[in-house]
Amino acid sequence: MEEQFKFTKQYRNILGIVAITGLLVFMASVFIFKPVASRVWANVLLNNQYFLGIALGGAFFLAVHRIAWSGWHTALQRIPEALTSFLPIAFLLMGILYFGMHDLYHWSHYEGHDPILEGKSAWLNMPFFFIRMLVYFAGWIALTRAMRKNTDMLQDSEDVKYHNRRKVFAGLFLVFFAVTVSASAWDWLMSIDAHWYSTIYGWYVFIGMFVTSLAFMIVLIWFLKRVGYLEFIRTDHVHDLGKLLFAFSVFWTYLWFSQYILIWYGHIPEETVYFIQRREDFEFIFWLNLALNFIIPFFALMKLQSKKQINWLASIAGIVLIGHWIDYYQMIMPGAVGENAGIGVPEISLTVAYLGIFLIVILKSLASRPLIVNNDPFIEESLHYES
Amino acid sequence: MENSNTITIVFEDEQPMLQAIKKIRESGAEIIDVLTPFPVHGLDTALSMKRSRIPWVGFFGGLFGGLLGFGFQAWVFTVDYPLVFGGKPLLSVPSFIPVTFECTILFAGLSMAGAFLIKSKLKPDKKFEPIDPGITDDKFLVLVDGTGDTSADKIKSVLVGIGITEIK
Numbered sequence: 001m002e003e004q005f006k007f008t009k010q011y012r013n014i015l016g017i018v019a020i021t022g023l024l025v026f027m028a029s030v031f032i033f034k035p036v037a038s039r040v041w042a043n044v045l046l047n048n049q050y051f052l053g054i055a056l057g058g059a060f061f062l063a064v065h066r067i068a069w070s071g072w073h074t075a076l077q078r079i080p081e082a083l084t085s086f087l088p089i090a091f092l093l094m095g096i097l098y099f100g101m102h103d104l105y106h107w108s109h110y111e112g113h114d115p116i117l118e119g120k121s122a123w124l125n126m127p128f129f130f131i132r133m134l135v136y137f138a139g140w141i142a143l144t145r146a147m148r149k150n151t152d153m154l155q156d157s158e159d160v161k162y163h164n165r166r167k168v169f170a171g172l173f174l175v176f177f178a179v180t181v182s183a184s185a186w187d188w189l190m191s192i193d194a195h196w197y198s199t200i201y202g203w204y205v206f207i208g209m210f211v212t213s214l215a216f217m218i219v220l221i222w223f224l225k226r227v228g229y230l231e232f233i234r235t236d237h238v239h240d241l242g243k244l245l246f247a248f249s250v251f252w253t254y255l256w257f258s259q260y261i262l263i264w265y266g267h268i269p270e271e272t273v274y275f276i277q278r279r280e281d282f283e284f285i286f287w288l289n290l291a292l293n294f295i296i297p298f299f300a301l302m303k304l305q306s307k308k309q310i311n312w313l314a315s316i317a318g319i320v321l322i323g324h325w326i327d328y329y330q331m332i333m334p335g336a337v338g339e340n341a342g343i344g345v346p347e348i349s350l351t352v353a354y355l356g357i358f359l360i361v362i363l364k365s366l367a368s369r370p371l372i373v374n375n376d377p378f379i380e381e382s383l384h385y386e387s
Numbered sequence: 388m389e390n391s392n393t394i395t396i397v398f399e400d401e402q403p404m405l406q407a408i409k410k411i412r413e414s415g416a417e418i419i420d421v422l423t424p425f426p427v428h429g430l431d432t433a434l435s436m437k438r439s440r441i442p443w444v445g446f447f448g449g450l451f452g453g454l455l456g457f458g459f460q461a462w463v464f465t466v467d468y469p470l471v472f473g474g475k476p477l478l479s480v481p482s483f484i485p486v487t488f489e490c491t492i493l494f495a496g497l498s499m500a501g502a503f504l505i506k507s508k509l510k511p512d513k514k515f516e517p518i519d520p521g522i523t524d525d526k527f528l529v530l531v532d533g534t535g536d537t538s539a540d541k542i543k544s545v546l547v548g549i550g551i552t553e554i555k
Contacts, residue, residue: 265481302446304442371414386428
């Protein structure tokens with residue numbers, strides 16, 4: 001079987017126009033509405049984190065399946081693999097934050113005596129912040145690149161050593177990722193509220209990433225099937241992706257609640273300030289977050305058929321994609337922008353621009369190779385998989 | 388023995404069994420039951436079984452358990468024994484969530500297990516009468532209804548070329 005996605009000029013033009021229009025509208029809205037600088041930078045951070053999360057979630061999906069030598073996912077492994085090709089771009093976009101540090105992170109320029117920030121200054125200082133950023137991305141990019149190259153080798157050669165090597169890369173990635181995903185969440189998101197801390201925050205962000213990535217994969221598979229590709233992705237594969245989306249939406253809620261109840265119960269002013277701000281100034285967003293990421297996927301994906309029908313599943317995945325954008329919004333905006341925050345033209349246009357760029361990068365990567373890895377030892381199992 | 392008219396076919400492996408089930412059903416004979424040492428993929432479709440209704444039992448059991456757990460706490464802490472703790476209001480919903488969650492799972496699980504036992508008629512005084520000692524180990528059994536014109540010889544002729552261990 002040989003099937004290759006064609007990234008035609010038409011797609012490229014449409015996505016290019018989407019990205020450029022989004023960018024121009026964003027710039028125009030910045031000049032016309034003159035939002036505070038922190039709102040502009042918070043938007044950049046939000047979209048960086050959102051699309052980075054989709055890419056990293058894809059890498060995690062691959063690593064966790066490969067270390068278990070899972071068979072079922074091999075038919076669709078090119079999809080998450082293509083998602084990881086966005087990581088170098090994500091690195092550049094995250095690097096831009098250098099110019100917005102003082103608008104986003106008040107620990108970078110505090111004046112006078114601040115015992116809490118002085119206590120954290122060994123970790124939260126500008127040089128170390130960027131050294132860590134470099135280390136995270138160096139590891140992620142190197143390992144995902146090695147994983148993609150290795151799959152390419154497996155495409156061309158029947159040597160089983162390329163298959164065995166996947167487990168090594170998967171193991172290395174998981175160990176590195178376990179530490180860095182948590183630490184990067186402290187750096188880029190939690191340090192916005194530098195006086196506040198939560199020990200479960202890293203895992204909360206990580207699960208959000210994974211759910212976003214699963215939802216994105218489902219929507220992408222739905223699209224590719226619609227335009228006539230991926231005939232070999234069966235209802236059973238879709239069913240399993242649906243089960244994962246359902247399960248990890250519930251798990252996300254579990255972590256959300258674990259964070260909330262401990263802070264609510266402990267009632268320590270240093271900690272409760274985080275939720276007081278969100279429940280009083282961002283009340284609608286606060287409840288919308290739970291509705292889109294828990295209530296809707298939980299009830300809409302509970303029945304068997306709802307996870308098997310890709311049209312229904314993809315529409316729920318679309319809602320979850322919006323939901324996790326909202327989730328990042330409520331993590332970033334109250335601390336970084338405060339009362340000047342809002343969802344308006346700058347937010348939507350920049351997200352549209354990022355989506356255009358993201359799709360160009362991943363679809364280009366997807367089109368560069370066949371959609372199926374014929375020499376994968378598990379491919380037959382996956383093609384006849386029953387959920 | 389379920390009854391003396393049951394034809395029992397013993398298999399060593401799942402694949403011959405699945406082939407045999409297809410052939411037996413094509414021949415018009417009726418399969419009463421299939422006993423396997425582990426869940427076999429594709430068996431439900433091979434037998435054209437209807438989907439189990441047990442998820443509904445689980446859903447309503449869970450719903451009942453959740454409402455019961457929440458309702459009980461709400462009643463205790465506001466009506467029966469109002470007690471202020473941690474400076475929280477009497478009806479403080481977040482603190483009820485863990486118990487509500489656990490009750491939901493407990494009732495969903497127990498109601499499904501109970502429904503299964505009742506439906507399978509597994510009463511406490513149920514005697515274990517193995518149709519074939521092999522079912523407690525590694526054998527696959529297909530039970531065919533032997534009333535009417537179906538006989539062991541007829542089944543045997545249908546299953547020519549498929550690895551059967553025993554037919555009786």
